[in-house]
Amino acid sequence: MPSAESGSTSLPCFDKSIWLLSKRRMEIWIPITIAAAFLQNLRSALQKKLRSSLSTWGATAARFVYAAPxxxxxxxxLLLTTGAKAPPLNLTFLLSGMAGGLAQILATGMLIHLFSHKNFTVATAFTKTEPIQTALFGIVLLGDHVSLAVALAILISLVGVILISIPADAEGRRNFLDRNALIGIAAGGLFGLSAVAYRGASLSLADGSVFLRATITLAFVTSFQAVAILAFLRLREPGETLRLLASWRSAAWVGLVGMLGSLAWFTAFTLQNAALVRALGQVEVFFMIGASLFVFRERVKAREIVGVLLVAAGIVGLVLWSA
Structure with a gap:
């Protein structure tokens, strides 16, 4: 009987699916994306706690101001220990990095705003329309391709996210698609735009390893974001910068976790289509449910469990069918 490696069609369908799943798991972008999703969820939880002592934009700034250094x-x-030379920056890199940086700042501010109006799971879930929007941005801006099977996997995950985010009470369901829901969807679109912009910036660099290009992109973007949001705070909330600096014990953790998460995202974007990376990032839903249960002591319903299973099914399909 031919081996699995020969690609024989005589391999039973179920066994072939298991073999394909095992093969896909060996692709490095997959564990990097899962790590990024975990770190993103942890950073969001830290920012929600930070919101009690800082304004929305002060808590948003913590992610960038403490991450940039x-x-x-x-x-x-990296440059010192490896002896590598940084590739020259180009106009595409600069414009893409700045566009992605501004989009991410706005999206993060919107998400933190939602924390004041909805529970942690619902607030984050509204942004999970992001993979669909990322796919559209990628097709238009970078010429990326998403197969029908991958699109189906993304839609299955999206249905699961919607089930998770529907409020349990009747009044909450009536107001489900309110102004805050639209803010969450807009935040998802801005996160999607930033993902595609970061992929475009990293790919525009002519030389260097994947990790070096991702690190250069991260250093440039976070530095730009720190300068931009500090200037914004000085104009809009002059005293907030001092409060941000005074909260360094908590804010520094947001910066550290945010920097590590962004590094993982940027590396994954350099390796793979941003829509696939963000779709696999839906695994964050599992961490999100865990944060709701064990950190914020929020109840999880049976419907939310069904939603989690659909998200899991979509992720498995994504790993099996992604090219």
């Missing part, structure tokens, strides 16, 4: 130090250490 760490990203620059990481880049310097």
């Amino acid at each position: 760490l990203a620059l130090a990481l880049l310097g250490g």
